[in-house]
Amino acid sequence: MAAGPGATSDTGPAAGAGEEAGEHVKPFTPEKAKEIIMSLEQPAVFCNMVFDWPAQHWTAEHLSEVLPGKRIRFRMGLKSTDTAPQFETACSYAEATLEEFLTWNCGQPHISGPFRDYDHSKFWAYADYKYFVNLFEDKTDIFQDVMWSDFGFPGRNGRESTLWIGSLGAHTPCHLDSYGCNLVFQVQGRKRWHLFPPEDTPFLYPTRIPYEESSVFSKVNVVNPDLKRFPQFRKARRHMVTLSPGQVLFVPRHWWHYVESIDPVTVSVNSWIELEEDHQARVEEAITRTLVCALKTAEDPHNTRAWLNPTEVEETSHEVNCRYLNGAVSAFFDHYRTSKVIEMQALRTNGEELNVHNHMEVGQTGRQNLTLETVKQEAASPFGPDLVPVIQSPEEAPSERGGIFESDGKDFVGKDGEHFGKLHNTKRQRRMSRSENAIVEQVASHGTTAPSQTLISTDDLLDCLVNPQQVKGSQK
Numbered sequence: 224m225a226a227g228p229g230a231t232s233d234t235g236p237a238a239g240a241g242e243e244a245g246e247h248v249k250p251f252t253p254e255k256a257k258e259i260i261m262s263l264e265q266p267a268v269f270c271n272m273v274f275d276w277p278a279q280h281w282t283a284e285h286l287s288e289v290l291p292g293k294r295i296r297f298r299m300g301l302k303s304t305d306t307a308p309q310f311e312t313a314c315s316y317a318e319a320t321l322e323e324f325l326t327w328n329c330g331q332p333h334i335s336g337p338f339r340d341y342d343h344s345k346f347w348a349y350a351d352y353k354y355f356v357n358l359f360e361d362k363t364d365i366f367q368d369v370m371w372s373d374f375g376f377p378g379r380n381g382r383e384s385t386l387w388i389g390s391l392g393a394h395t396p397c398h399l400d401s402y403g404c405n406l407v408f409q410v411q412g413r414k415r416w417h418l419f420p421p422e423d424t425p426f427l428y429p430t431r432i433p434y435e436e437s438s439v440f441s442k443v444n445v446v447n448p449d450l451k452r453f454p455q456f457r458k459a460r461r462h463m464v465t466l467s468p469g470q471v472l473f474v475p476r477h478w479w480h481y482v483e484s485i486d487p488v489t490v491s492v493n494s495w496i497e498l499e500e501d502h503q504a505r506v507e508e509a510i511t512r513t514l515v516c517a518l519k520t521a522e523d524p525h526n527t528r529a530w531l532n533p534t535e536v537e538e539t540s541h542e543v544n545c546r547y548l549n550g551a552v553s554a555f556f557d558h559y560r561t562s563k564v565i566e567m568q569a570l571r572t573n574g575e576e577l578n579v580h581n582h583m584e585v586g587q588t589g590r591q592n593l594t595l596e597t598v599k600q601e602a603a604s605p606f607g608p609d610l611v612p613v614i615q616s617p618e619e620a621p622s623e624r625g626g627i628f629e630s631d632g633k634d635f636v637g638k639d640g641e642h643f644g645k646l647h648n649t650k651r652q653r654r655m656s657r658s659e660n661a662i663v664e665q666v667a668s669h670g671t672t673a674p675s676q677t678l679i680s681t682d683d684l685l686d687c688l689v690n691p692q693q694v695k696g697s698q699k
Contacts, residue, residue, distance in 0.1 A: 247274065247275065249271060249272055249373065250270070250271055250272070250607075250608075250609035250610070251269070251272065251609070251610070253372060253373055253374060253375040253376075253377075254375055255375075256269070256272070256373065256374040256375050257374060257375020257376065258375070259473075259605050259610065260374060260375065260404065260406070260473055260496065263473065263475060263605070264475050265420075265462075265475065265612060265613065266416075266418050266462060266464065266472065266473060266474055266475060266478060266612070266613035267472075267473050267606070267610055267611060267612050267613060268464060268466065268470050268471070268472050268473075268610070268611040268613065269374075269470065269471040269472075269473065269609065269610055270469070270470055270608065270609045270610070270611065271469075271609050272373055272374070272471055272609075273370075273373070273408055273469060273471060274469065276368065276369065276370055276373075276408075277367075277368035278368040278369045278381075278408070278410060278492060279410060279468075279469065281368070281410045281411070281490055281492070282410070282411045282488075282490060283321055283324070283325060283388055283411060283488050283490055284325065286321055286386075286388070286490070287320070287321035287322045287324075287325060289359075289362065289365070290320075290321060290358070290359075291320075291322070292320060293320060293321070293358070294318045294319060294320055295318070295319065295320070295321065295324075295350045295353065295358070295388075296316055296317075296318055296350065297316065297317045297318075297319055297324065297348040297349060297350050298311060298314045298316055298348070298349045298350075298351060298393075298533075299314055299315045299316060299317055299341055299346050299347070299348055299349075300314050300346065300347050300349065300392075300393065300394070301345060301346060301347075302344075302345055302346065302347055302392045304447055305444065305447070306444050306447050306448065306449035306452075307444060307449075308396045308397065308440070308441070308442065308443070308444045309394075309396065309444075310396055310433050310440065310532075311396075311433065311532050311533050311534070312433045312528065312529065312530070312531075312532060312533070316533070317337040317338055317341065317348070318337055319336065319337040319338060321388070323336050323337060323338065324338070324348060324350070324388070324390075325488075327341070327343060327348070328343065328348070328390050328487065328488060330343045330344070343390075347389065347390045347391060347392035347393040347394075347484070348389065348390045348393060349387070349388075349389040349390070349393035349394075349395075349484075350386070350387070350388040350389070351387050351389070351393075351395065352385055352387070352534060353385055353386040353387070353388075354384075354385050354386075355369075355381040355382060355384050355385065355386065356382060358386060359381070363382075365381060366380045366381035366382045367380055367381070368380075368381060369381040369384050369408070369492055369494075371383070371384075371406065371494055374406060374471075376496065379494060381492075383494050384492050384493065384494045385492070385493055385494075386490070386491075386492055387489070387490070387491040387492075387493070388488070388489070388490050389484040389488075389489050390484065390487065390488065390489075391484055391485070391486065391487050392483070392484060393483070393484045393489070394481065394482060394483035394484065395480075395481065395482045395483075396440055396441070396444075396481065397417070397419075397427065397440070397441040397443065397444075397445045397479055397480065397481035398438045398439060398440045398441060398479065398480070398481075399421070399424075399429075399438070399439050399477050399478065399479045399480070400437055400438060400474075400476075400477070400495065401436075401437040401438065401439065401477075401504050401507070401508055402437050402495060402497070402498075402501045402504055402505070402508075403476065403495040403496050403497050403498050403501055404473065404474060404475050404476045404495070404496050404498060405472075405473070405474035405493055405494075405495055405496070406471055406472070406473060406474075406493060406494050406496060407466065407471065407472040407474065407491055407492075407493040408470075408471050408491065408492045408493065409466045409467060409468050409469070409470050409471070409472070409489075409490075409491055410468060410490040410491060410492060411468055411486075411488060411489060411490035412468070412484060412485075412486030412487070412488050412489035412490065413465050413466060413467050413468075413484075413485050413486050413489065414465070414466050414482055414483065414484055414485065414489055414491060415463065415464075415465050415466075415482070415483050415485050416463065416464050416465075416466060416472065416480055416481075416482050416613070417445050417446065417461055417462075417463055417480065417481040417482075417483075418461070418462040418463070418464070418474070418478050418479065418480045418613060419445075419459050419460060419461060419462065419478065419479040419480075420460060420462075420478060420479075421476075421477040421478060421479075423458070423459045423460055423479070424477075424479070425455065426455045426456050426457075426458045426459040427441040427442075427443060427445075427456070427459060427479055428441060428442040428443055428453050428455070428456070429441060429442075429686070430442050430682065430685070430686050431511060431515055431685050431686070432515075432519075432530050432682045432685060433530055433531065433532040434512070434515045434516075434519070434530055434531055434532060434535065435532035435534055435535055436508055436512060436535065437508060438532070441479060441481075443456050445459075445461070445481045446481065446483070460615050461615065461616040462613045462614060462615050462616060463613070463616045464613040465485070466491075472613075476498060476500065502554065502555050502558045502559075503555060505551045505554070505555070506548075506551045506552055506555050508551075509544070509547050509548040509550075509551040509552075510548060512539075512544055512547065512548075513541070513544040513545060513547075513548055514685070515530075515685055516539040516540075516541070516544055517541055517544075518681050518684065518685060519531075519681060519685075520539070520541075522681050527539065530682075
């Protein structure tokens with residue numbers, strides 16, 4: 224079963240076998256759900272996992288009653304068809320209550336209040352990245368309405384979650400998250416997700432401007448790309464899914480995503496799940512922050528708004544950034560030392576168990592190997608009516624991609640690089656071949672002409688942080 228544009232809108236909470244039988248039984252235990260999340264390397268939609276969550280009733284209308292008079296910051300963007308991404312630094316902002324947002328969203332002309340300067344036919348509004356701990360600071364009981372423990376993360380609830388409320392057309396520019404993986408619960412309305420695998424990073428033209436810790440943005444407007452300026456984007460493999468109420472999307476680590484609201488009102492709740500790789504990523508992000516702030520501040524010390532994302536509210540002085548970097552490095556080494564001790568203890572324990580197992584009879588060993596092989600085969604494909612893989616969009620021609628990452632919804636990619644179904648190349652081979660091809664083609668496309676006399680800007684220099692060949696490939 225494959226997920227594409229509109230596909231999952233037909234696989235809502237009523238689609239699972241348990242619901243059809245009239246039984247309120249979840250298709251995955253928390254342990255199984257976590258096992259899937261920690262091993263799966265392609266996006267997938269969980270169905271029938273949140274039908275008993277109190278948060279499923281969190282419509283914008285309901286939240287306006289829960290938060291009467293609470294002023295929330297809305298990002299205001301234009302409903303345009305420009306080929307340039309609409310970054311947050313280019314948006315304006317309005318402080319308003321949810322009640323005022325809903326009144327404006329009805330499209331009534333000549334309204335007063337914080338939205339009076341924003342024609343509903345020309346603008347969208349997005350209350351994004353709203354952390355529960357800030358939004359519901361005096362209503363902490365509401366944290367329990369979100370139960371990520373059902374996905375194998377005991378104790379995780381609204382306290383570790385963010386809320387997103389938007390109007391038709393509201394969207395997040397294409398980016399990847401440096402930390403963790405992502406679970407997204409769709410509460411009201413539908414959102415369309417455009418996702419691209421990490422291996423396609425060179426084709427997304429990554430940039431750190433605007434700068435936001437943990438986010439790497441794409442220079443490409445993926446829904447209306449400028450292919451003359453970004454020709455390599457043609458090679459990017461778009462995966463699309465429309466997420467409907469009652470569904471939970473799993474976004475693996477470092478998958479690029481552009482998210483747009485396609486209904487008049489949308490409400491989502493998400494939580495970023497920490498991963499082992501985050502410890503090193505925090506050091507890398509601290510280095511990036513120090514370099515970006517130093518170079519951009521030296522270029523124009525009085526205009527941080529042009530390059531610093533509005534979500535970055537902390538001080539950006541070099542002293543503060545160096546202190547942050549040293550803290551990240553210390554935390555990394557502390558974690559490394561602790562993990563080494565645990566690893567050694569595990570090795571000693573496993574060694575003792577191995578000595579016991581070596582004395583097993585041959586017949587028992589044979590039966591054990593057979594059982595392990597059977598379990599491995601059964602675990603090869605977790606997909607079904609309650610876990611729908613997000614596959615490559617039909618608009619992308621597989622022949623142009625050399626057959627890489629083709630999927631009919633039956634392939635499972637494990638984090639150890641082992642592939643089942645059609646996939647035979649290792650993850651490293653896929654990454655190497657695609658990145659090397661991008662470099663070769665970018666060099667070839669410019670190798671027959673004299674070197675450009677265009678000056679390299681500070682932003683070009685900073686692009687080297689995420690993709691060293693990008694400056695060479697994007698010069699005109």
